[in-house]
Amino acid sequence: MINPFKTKKGLGRGLSSLIGDSEVSDNKTTISISSIIRNKYQPRKKFEQESLEELTSSIKERGIIQPIIVRKSDQLVDKFEIVAGERRWQAAQKAGLHKVPVVVIEADNLKSLEFAIVENVQRKDLNPIEEAEGYKRLIDDFNYDQEKVARFIGKSRAHVSNCLRLLSLPQKIIEYIIDEKISQGHAKILVGLDNAQLLAEKIISKKLSVRQAEALIRITKANKSTIKKSKDSNILDIENQLMEKIGMRVYVNNKKNNSGTIAFEYKGLDQMERLIQIIKNNY
Numbered sequence: 001m002i003n004p005f006k007t008k009k010g011l012g013r014g015l016s017s018l019i020g021d022s023e024v025s026d027n028k029t030t031i032s033i034s035s036i037i038r039n040k041y042q043p044r045k046k047f048e049q050e051s052l053e054e055l056t057s058s059i060k061e062r063g064i065i066q067p068i069i070v071r072k073s074d075q076l077v078d079k080f081e082i083v084a085g086e087r088r089w090q091a092a093q094k095a096g097l098h099k100v101p102v103v104v105i106e107a108d109n110l111k112s113l114e115f116a117i118v119e120n121v122q123r124k125d126l127n128p129i130e131e132a133e134g135y136k137r138l139i140d141d142f143n144y145d146q147e148k149v150a151r152f153i154g155k156s157r158a159h160v161s162n163c164l165r166l167l168s169l170p171q172k173i174i175e176y177i178i179d180e181k182i183s184q185g186h187a188k189i190l191v192g193l194d195n196a197q198l199l200a201e202k203i204i205s206k207k208l209s210v211r212q213a214e215a216l217i218r219i220t221k222a223n224k225s226t227i228k229k230s231k232d233s234n235i236l237d238i239e240n241q242l243m244e245k246i247g248m249r250v251y252v253n254n255k256k257n258n259s260g261t262i263a264f265e266y267k268g269l270d271q272m273e274r275l276i277q278i279i280k281n282n283y
Contacts, residue, residue: 027104029104032099033089033097036070041116041137044126046127047087067085069082071105083115117153121134127180129178131163135153165188166187173187173196199220203216246275248266250262
């Protein structure tokens, strides 16, 4: 069994440099495919089916050329956990293989996660959310900071920071990113906006480019600023008092004849039910 992390480190040099080509050829073995389990730290959740079918066909015809990297499971006896090569493992199962070539390495949980990130980020197999979740796990579970993550993957700290910020978006927008309905470029400009989800839906329905989306956001911000400036200070005070009282955004539209509307912005059914209950209790 080999330890690929003794002296070599960093994504930029690739998987082969982390292990070493000669060491791979010397430590290759064949094991039952049923003794292999998925990497619990695998950041990749979505595998493109067409690509997987192509790999399955290739394996049926030529077998597995590059061995799967595994480590001994720390939880299950006689099982090996994938460190790198999950697509090959999935395709091998589809191809009906009973045994597969592997390289067994020494790797703790941190190294297993690092290795999985190396394989996927370098090959650009992760969507932006999977990439961000991989970085977040390094930070949350293994005490990395953003600077250390950046050094490890060979990218800028700004890249890491921008990736992580995507996780602050509403869940629906995160799903849009995963489903490739909006790009990472679109998502970056939506971070921190109160009306991010509404804007995301406009981007999708109107098929806006990133530049067009930026223009839409500028116009939206300018309109909101104009409305806010034109409001009477007393009306703004009422909005703020109501917002503090009920815990959600309130919009008061007071016309010249002193008629108008009051709108409450709720986020989720729980807030809507709370608002209804407040009204029922007071009237």
